[in-house]
Amino acid sequence: MQLLDHIRAAQDNNDYNEIIRHIPYMDWLGIHLEKDPKDGLLAVLPFTERIIGNPLLPAIHGGVTGAFLESAAQMTIFAELGTEKLPKIVNITIDYLRSGRPQDTYAQGVVTRQGRRVANVRVDAWQDDRNHPIASAHTHFLIG
Amino acid sequence: MNLSLDAAEQMVTQAIPHARELGIEFVSLDGKRMTIKVEQQPHFIGNPDTKVVHGGLITTLLDSVSGIAVYVKTERFEPLATLDLRIDYLKPSAPDLPIYAEAECYKATSNVAFVRGQAHQGDRNDPIAHSVGSFMLSTKGHSMRQEAERELNNAAP
Numbered sequence: 001m002q003l004l005d006h007i008r009a010a011q012d013n014n015d016y017n018e019i020i021r022h023i024p025y026m027d028w029l030g031i032h033l034e035k036d037p038k039d040g041l042l043a044v045l046p047f048t049e050r051i052i053g054n055p056l057l058p059a060i061h062g063g064v065t066g067a068f069l070e071s072a073a074q075m076t077i078f079a080e081l082g083t084e085k086l087p088k089i090v091n092i093t094i095d096y097l098r099s100g101r102p103q104d105t106y107a108q109g110v111v112t113r114q115g116r117r118v119a120n121v122r123v124d125a126w127q128d129d130r131n132h133p134i135a136s137a138h139t140h141f142l143i144g
Numbered sequence: 145m146n147l148s149l150d151a152a153e154q155m156v157t158q159a160i161p162h163a164r165e166l167g168i169e170f171v172s173l174d175g176k177r178m179t180i181k182v183e184q185q186p187h188f189i190g191n192p193d194t195k196v197v198h199g200g201l202i203t204t205l206l207d208s209v210s211g212i213a214v215y216v217k218t219e220r221f222e223p224l225a226t227l228d229l230r231i232d233y234l235k236p237s238a239p240d241l242p243i244y245a246e247a248e249c250y251k252a253t254s255n256v257a258f259v260r261g262q263a264h265q266g267d268r269n270d271p272i273a274h275s276v277g278s279f280m281l282s283t284k285g286h287s288m289r290q291e292a293e294r295e296l297n298n299a300a301p
Binding site: 002003004022023024025026027028029049050051052053054055056061062063064066067068070071086088089090091092093094095096099 | 159160161162163165186187188189190191192193197198199200201203204205206207208211223225226227228229230231232233236
């Protein structure tokens with residue numbers, strides 16, 4: 001099966017974890033989606049020893065936090081825009097606000113602009129309190 | 145304290161658990177330019193149809209090599225924190241070829257270091273991604289610094 005088939009199945013069943021399970025890197029990091037009790041979808045990055053970047057603090061590797069933000073943004077496009085093509089990242093700008101402590105991290109994105117070819121997505125990642133994000137990113141994806 | 149080649153290599157390959165997990169290898173330290181690489185692995189893939197690696201992997205490589213480039217520039221083992229990182233994805237990665245990430249810290253003040261980097265697959269003139277990042281220096285107190293130094297001294301052969 002091609003990814004497109006999984007994307008269609010995910011869109012039909014409104015279960016975007018179906019897509020993640022077929023994107024090896026996201027699946028390997030254990031990223032998955034949960035229903036946000038407030039609204040929409042939450043992306044979850046479960047804490048594991050292997051995502052540690054600084055063993056002294058310890059803290060999650062900033063690159064993994066960035067990868068998580070990018071993944072969450074990508075899934076936001078699927079969920080909000082109903083696109084059938086895997087969005088291709090053009091660029092990402094990540095602000096690191098706090099160190100990622102050794103615990104699960106959550107993220108939620110919002111499509112701030114949708115053009116014919118490009119979508120802009122903002123995404124925040126947090127741990128205990130979504131009003132105190134550990135990182136925030138804005139991203140551009142090709143969706144055409 | 146000078147950052148020896150051995151210590152730089154040790155930092156890349158041993159000190160960072162996630163870097164170990166990815167199998168990041170030290171390639172070279174050429175002046176202030178630090179280069180690392182990874183061999184591709186099936187779980188790096190971001191698009192199962194084309195086998196292009198996920199952008200997040202590139203982010204991790206560039207974040208890692210940029211941080212080390214700061215140590216190379218400042219020659220101080222002090223904890224640092226990424227302030228921001230911007231990555232432009234210039235073209236999709238080719239399957240199977242290793243991915244190189246290189247970075248150079250072109251300015252460090254007493255508080256902030258500025259780094260540019262790029263990722264490529266063997267041809268430095270044909271990058272797959274470009275990055276700019278800034279780092280806050282000496283982010284933790286004295287005891288933390290001593291601990292980091294001790295750790296790195298022990299790690300370095």
